Amino acid sequence: MRDATPERPAGAxxxxxxxxxxxxxxxxxxxxxxxxxxxxxxxxSPELVRAVQRAARKxxxxxxxxxxxxxQGASGTVGMVVPDIENPFFPALVRAVESALHREGLGLFLCxxxxxxxxxxxxxxxxxxxxxxxxxxxxxxxxxxxxxxxxAAGRVPVVQVDxxxxxxxxxxxxxxxxxxxxxxxxxxxxxxxxxxxITSGEANSPSIERLAAYRRVFAGDxxxxxxxxxxDLTLEWGAKAAGTLxxxxxxxxxxxxxxxxxxxxxxxxxxxxxGVRVPEDVAIVGVDDTPFARVAEPPLTTxxxxxxxxxxxxxxMLLTRKREPHLAPRRLTLAGQLVARDSTPSQLxxxxx
Amino acid sequence: MRDATPERPAGAxxxxxxxxxxxxxxxxxxxxxxxxxxxxxxxxSPELVRAVQRAARKxxxxxxxxxxxxxQGASGTVGMVVPDIENPFFPALVRAVESALHREGLGLFLCxxxxxxxxxxxxxxxxxxxxxxxxxxxxxxxxxxxxxxxxAAGRVPVVQVDxxxxxxxxxxxxxxxxxxxxxxxxxxxxxxxxxxxITSGEANSPSIERLAAYRRVFAGDxxxxxxxxxxDLTLEWGAKAAGTLxxxxxxxxxxxxxxxxxxxxxxxxxxxxxGVRVPEDVAIVGVDDTPFARVAEPPLTTxxxxxxxxxxxxxxMLLTRKREPHLAPRRLTLAGQLVARDSTPSQLxxxxx
DNA sequence: GTGAAAGCGCTAACAA
DNA sequence: TTGTTAGCGCTTTCAC
Numbered sequence: 091m092r093d094a095t096p097e098r099p100a101g102a103x104x105x106x107x108x109x110x111x112x113x114x115x116x117x118x119x120x121x122x123x124x125x126x127x128x129x130x131x132x133x134x135s136p137e138l139v140r141a142v143q144r145a146a147r148k149x150x151x152x153x154x155x156x157x158x159x160x161x162q163g164a165s166g167t168v169g170m171v172v173p174d175i176e177n178p179f180f181p182a183l184v185r186a187v188e189s190a191l192h193r194e195g196l197g198l199f200l201c202x203x204x205x206x207x208x209x210x211x212x213x214x215x216x217x218x219x220x221x222x223x224x225x226x227x228x229x230x231x232x233x234x235x236x237x238x239x240x241x242a243a244g245r246v247p248v249v250q251v252d253x254x255x256x257x258x259x260x261x262x263x264x265x266x267x268x269x270x271x272x273x274x275x276x277x278x279x280x281x282x283x284x285x286x287x288i289t290s291g292e293a294n295s296p297s298i299e300r301l302a303a304y305r306r307v308f309a310g311d312x313x314x315x316x317x318x319x320x321x322d323l324t325l326e327w328g329a330k331a332a333g334t335l336x337x338x339x340x341x342x343x344x345x346x347x348x349x350x351x352x353x354x355x356x357x358x359x360x361x362x363x364x365g366v367r368v369p370e371d372v373a374i375v376g377v378d379d380t381p382f383a384r385v386a387e388p389p390l391t392t393x394x395x396x397x398x399x400x401x402x403x404x405x406x407m408l409l410t411r412k413r414e415p416h417l418a419p420r421r422l423t424l425a426g427q428l429v430a431r432d433s434t435p436s437q438l439x440x441x442x443x
Numbered sequence: 444m445r446d447a448t449p450e451r452p453a454g455a456x457x458x459x460x461x462x463x464x465x466x467x468x469x470x471x472x473x474x475x476x477x478x479x480x481x482x483x484x485x486x487x488s489p490e491l492v493r494a495v496q497r498a499a500r501k502x503x504x505x506x507x508x509x510x511x512x513x514x515q516g517a518s519g520t521v522g523m524v525v526p527d528i529e530n531p532f533f534p535a536l537v538r539a540v541e542s543a544l545h546r547e548g549l550g551l552f553l554c555x556x557x558x559x560x561x562x563x564x565x566x567x568x569x570x571x572x573x574x575x576x577x578x579x580x581x582x583x584x585x586x587x588x589x590x591x592x593x594x595a596a597g598r599v600p601v602v603q604v605d606x607x608x609x610x611x612x613x614x615x616x617x618x619x620x621x622x623x624x625x626x627x628x629x630x631x632x633x634x635x636x637x638x639x640x641i642t643s644g645e646a647n648s649p650s651i652e653r654l655a656a657y658r659r660v661f662a663g664d665x666x667x668x669x670x671x672x673x674x675d676l677t678l679e680w681g682a683k684a685a686g687t688l689x690x691x692x693x694x695x696x697x698x699x700x701x702x703x704x705x706x707x708x709x710x711x712x713x714x715x716x717x718g719v720r721v722p723e724d725v726a727i728v729g730v731d732d733t734p735f736a737r738v739a740e741p742p743l744t745t746x747x748x749x750x751x752x753x754x755x756x757x758x759x760m761l762l763t764r765k766r767e768p769h770l771a772p773r774r775l776t777l778a779g780q781l782v783a784r785d786s787t788p789s790q791l792x793x794x795x796x
Numbered sequence: 797g798t799g800a801a802a803g804c805g806c807t808a809a810c811a812a
Numbered sequence: 813t814t815g816t817t818a819g820c821g822c823t824t825t826c827a828c
Binding site: 107152154155156157159160165167175176178180181182184185188189192197198199200201202204213216217219220221325352355359362381382384385386387 | 505507508509510512513518520528529531533534535537538541542545550551552553554555557566569570572573574678705708712715734735737738739740
Binding site: 109111153158159161162 | 820822824
């Protein structure tokens, strides 16, 4: 073989992929009949169905999704917009969605909003233009994404995942309050009493709800309520906020809850470099169970998000809504799972990895 | 404005998006003329062009990519298949590609092969079925992915990125040998002499080439050649291989090169827990500059991949090939960049972050 | 139960 | 320069 692309498997579907006409011709029927046979319509005699199927298999025929899309106005395609593909939570979510979609024969148009509401709106618009059959979106901003989401929801089924805006669409969210209670329970079980929270002030729904949940849980504990620091979801913010704890003149908290793993790790690094022992002096908990958590020193106790379930349910909702467009929007709330590692005292290890 | 989506530009495409017929009717011309006017064909009088453009703008018309795809056999869409979206290198690559494509008005179909050659082949097949205009692929396996890549390359332009198989397509790769020389030079500059390498035996091209590069660089150093351990690209393997170094009875190396950041971090954790000081006793270097590297303790010296460039160049190659299908396949090799952090001695910090 | 015909939106080829 | 025609591949009436 001198050339990397020689003659290619002898004529097999060579230049032009087989169309339904080819199949029909080979089976000796009209294309419409072939179409019906392949789509499992029951108005076709069993013999013909078999003949058509045989012909299709022989030609290695598969429907051209573009022809079908043009005819049906449906493209066999779902659009997904994530706020930030480099936030390690989202690749996991993308994989879950992609896999669930492929199980249903649907393709995924992925767009990354790069944390920008403007880009997000553009991408949604382009996806609609491409006649996606549905959209799965994790909106950048609980307020400013609303308009674009509403516009999209007026055209195709939309499922919001993880992050949500106040637009009536289907949604799959995570129970932030339950998550907070689980974390606090875990820490209290080892005797911790002086709590602090480092979180994000960004306007996305999980951040907002995590803060609300913390405030609710500690409604009777003014100290804990005072020890809240609001920044963003980065390592750097975690480090800086921990610095503030160290230099504040106050005694350190013995339990530090962080709104995500990155904050937790940044804080943990800063505290340890200042000689604070984790978990002996301060127990630290993150959220997301990104791969970082296992890598941290010590490995970080965190709350795993049910990404697989989120993906499955989002796709299921999309399909359900295609069948039943007039159902009331459903909101599904899933539970995260506490993953105990070494950054919290060990008596209550719930799961170890 | 009481409602965010009030009447919408007067009947304009409300239920039904405007078609080129609507534009043509409004402009008082034939649809074909409208099409020509909008596509910038020069056979249309300037007045008509303006009239059509005005009509299009008024109706907020944009071409229906599906109609165009059916007619032209081109979909305005590029497929991308990554071997493992949860490997933190690939989300960065996906973002780069997605952004470069959108700059050109192209959409991205993303597929994840989940490290399986079988899934990879299926996804490629589905993408071809969807009439993608091109494919950007990072093949799972340097051998076993060849057939699927070759089949795809027979149908549409293909650019291989990062990982490659021996099929003549355009490709954007990273110079593994140069990378190894930079790493070794950096370590030798601080006096390190006893080198070891922990790498992956997986059959993807960068892994293969990294091993070859190490062997070439240390061709005259039997000790360094002997201190090679081959496993996979995980934290766990790094930890295990480091354990072997510790228990081998041999003196420890003073410079440990790892094929990626995960291996490096796994190894570093194991060594430090055994009381080995990093970088005083052993300097450690990873590859990829994933976010993990900054998070590690101590922060890890590593080699950043030029993902932004890879994405840009891959898209550029795709477009070039669409225009010039018969050019010889080009292979572009880009350089990584050493990012010195605290896991190697500090005299030669090239960049700090 | 099956074939015929029409048309989704677009544009290339041809005709005027 | 512009309009007409035709057809990409598919499915869905509507006849038979």
